Amino acid sequence: MSTEKAAYHHGNLREALVRTALALLEDGGVEALTLRAAARGAGVSAMAPYRHFADKAALLTAVAAQGYADLRDRLAHADGQTDARQALVEQGVAYVLFAYERPALFRLMFGAPLAAPKVAPASADTAYGILAARVAGLVPEAERETATMAAWSLVHGLACLTVDGRLPPPAQGNAPTTEALARRVTGLFAAGLPADGGDAGRGRSRGR
Amino acid sequence: MSTEKAAYHHGNLREALVRTALALLEDGGVEALTLRAAARGAGVSAMAPYRHFADKAALLTAVAAQGYADLRDRLAHADGQTDARQALVEQGVAYVLFAYERPALFRLMFGAPLAAPKVAPASADTAYGILAARVAGLVPEAERETATMAAWSLVHGLACLTVDGRLPPPAQGNAPTTEALARRVTGLFAAGLPADGGDAGRGRSRGR
Numbered sequence: 001m002s003t004e005k006a007a008y009h010h011g012n013l014r015e016a017l018v019r020t021a022l023a024l025l026e027d028g029g030v031e032a033l034t035l036r037a038a039a040r041g042a043g044v045s046a047m048a049p050y051r052h053f054a055d056k057a058a059l060l061t062a063v064a065a066q067g068y069a070d071l072r073d074r075l076a077h078a079d080g081q082t083d084a085r086q087a088l089v090e091q092g093v094a095y096v097l098f099a100y101e102r103p104a105l106f107r108l109m110f111g112a113p114l115a116a117p118k119v120a121p122a123s124a125d126t127a128y129g130i131l132a133a134r135v136a137g138l139v140p141e142a143e144r145e146t147a148t149m150a151a152w153s154l155v156h157g158l159a160c161l162t163v164d165g166r167l168p169p170p171a172q173g174n175a176p177t178t179e180a181l182a183r184r185v186t187g188l189f190a191a192g193l194p195a196d197g198g199d200a201g202r203g204r205s206r207g208r
Numbered sequence: 209m210s211t212e213k214a215a216y217h218h219g220n221l222r223e224a225l226v227r228t229a230l231a232l233l234e235d236g237g238v239e240a241l242t243l244r245a246a247a248r249g250a251g252v253s254a255m256a257p258y259r260h261f262a263d264k265a266a267l268l269t270a271v272a273a274q275g276y277a278d279l280r281d282r283l284a285h286a287d288g289q290t291d292a293r294q295a296l297v298e299q300g301v302a303y304v305l306f307a308y309e310r311p312a313l314f315r316l317m318f319g320a321p322l323a324a325p326k327v328a329p330a331s332a333d334t335a336y337g338i339l340a341a342r343v344a345g346l347v348p349e350a351e352r353e354t355a356t357m358a359a360w361s362l363v364h365g366l367a368c369l370t371v372d373g374r375l376p377p378p379a380q381g382n383a384p385t386t387e388a389l390a391r392r393v394t395g396l397f398a399a400g401l402p403a404d405g406g407d408a409g410r411g412r413s414r415g416r
Contacts (some may be wrong), residue, residue: 038326128376130293145379149366150393152376154358157365166318168336168360171353185358188351192400 014052014062016042021063025104035059060108064190067109072127084192091131092155092186093179099159100178106125106163110156128152139194147193154189158182167169220261224250229271234313243267254269268316274362275317279306280335287338292346293398300337300363300394301387307367308386318364336360348404355401362397366390 020041078094228249286302
């Protein structure tokens, strides 16, 4: 106990448990994630996690919350483009790759079984908020909510189909990489968004 | 046995079991779906299902296959419009409503855990094929595969977010119905698809 206190203080144990839990999740799925295994991975006694988590569900919720934060950071990082449509594409690619690289976490965050935190209302602090802000700069106000919802649905659907192995095989040739497919799909969507500013029409039309 | 033979012949028992299984699935989720319960529901002995299904997984696969057929029929039925973009919207709405009305079946068809049949390659016999055919009539050839994939991702993502309760609450006012939301989201997407025939640009631009 005193060793644990020395190694983990000021919330460090909580962080260490969540970090360990994330690794367990990716290695063995949600079944592998127990408070006991997290304790072992963090090098503390089996009882130590109970200081921070009442049960496995509480740990899962914390893990999902960390996942939302990671996804938000990833979208924010991807969104560093000067061109607004390109920024939207990069966000979409980042979303799909997040799911592709961390499928168990993605399922935990968005799957049905968990009583995880719902996607929070749009604010700059959430992944949805980062997407909404980018869309808001692109489309007329009347279509912003619909366009944000559509953009989210698009990448979420592609992510789910990818993670669950439900993509149809390509009509010919090799299947594109996940990144290439995500880039094409989000590129087509972004090009088709109604442009802000009236009669300029859609992005791609303008570009022709 | 002789009663069963009288009641079910020429594959009728198989159909009855799948029909019963579909009802069990919607009532109690995949856990409620056992060969024993299906037998009870169909009014046959507990051993009778084994004539058609080796185990629960085989029954689940048959149920999912029936789900794909139902989804295909629903998309085909929805796609009866003279306006091609409107037909695409109706297909999308039908897809989302299918998931909304039959969430357990939808999860079985597209969720990860089941070793269910994958979405088959595009052919007129599949839901994907019906979508692909409609998209093919709308967009230039070079963009068809991407546009079909994008359309599928869009409605699949909206369906998943709906079924899993992950839709963000509306910024203001009441949440739209599932149908209204699906109509808006697919409408925005369809309007933004690149139009076939060169420089006419995108659908909505043309309409302005």
